[in-house]
Amino acid sequence: MHEMSYIARMVELAIDVAKQSNAERIKNIVVQIGKTSGVMPYYMYKYYPEAVKGTILEGAELVCEEVPVKALCEECGAEYLPVRENNYLCPECGGRKAHIIEGKGVTLKNIVVED
Ligand SMILES: [Zn+2]
Numbered sequence: 471m472h473e474m475s476y477i478a479r480m481v482e483l484a485i486d487v488a489k490q491s492n493a494e495r496i497k498n499i500v501v502q503i504g505k506t507s508g509v510m511p512y513y514m515y516k517y518y519p520e521a522v523k524g525t526i527l528e529g530a531e532l533v534c535e536e537v538p539v540k541a542l543c544e545e546c547g548a549e550y551l552p553v554r555e556n557n558y559l560c561p562e563c564g565g566r567k568a569h570i571i572e573g574k575g576v577t578l579k580n581i582v583v584e585d
Contacts, residue, residue, distance in 0.1 A: 473513035474521075476576045481521045483578045488526050495584040498531035504573035505539045530581075539573035 484499045503509050511534040518532045541552050545565030552558035552568070559566060 477517045493583040496530040497582040497584040500533045500580040537573045541568040542571045543568045
């Protein structure tokens with residue numbers, strides 16, 4: 471389960487951010503999960519309570535947002551959402567060379583501090 475290492479990393483990051491902003495209590499943390507990351511939000515939610523136990527994040531809510539995959543065509547520069555029906559090709563020029571610019575990994579988007 472690689473979700474466990476992802477959630478550990480997100481919790482670590484969120485704690486760093488909380489410390490930097492001198493936050494005492496965190497309301498929630500928002501994590502973005504890319505569609506191609508292979509990470510299942512279900513497991514993120516499942517491991518989260520254990521990962522935050524005894525930290526400043528204990529009691530804060532985890533919010534997972536799924537991010538669709540977006541590609542950048544290297545041939546014409548268009549940004550597009552690859553679809554299987556089109557063999558993931560660029561809809562503008564039909565180009566095959568593209569790289570994924572969004573929806574790849576797992577990132578900490580935001581933490582909300584309780585006031
Ligand atoms: Zn193109």
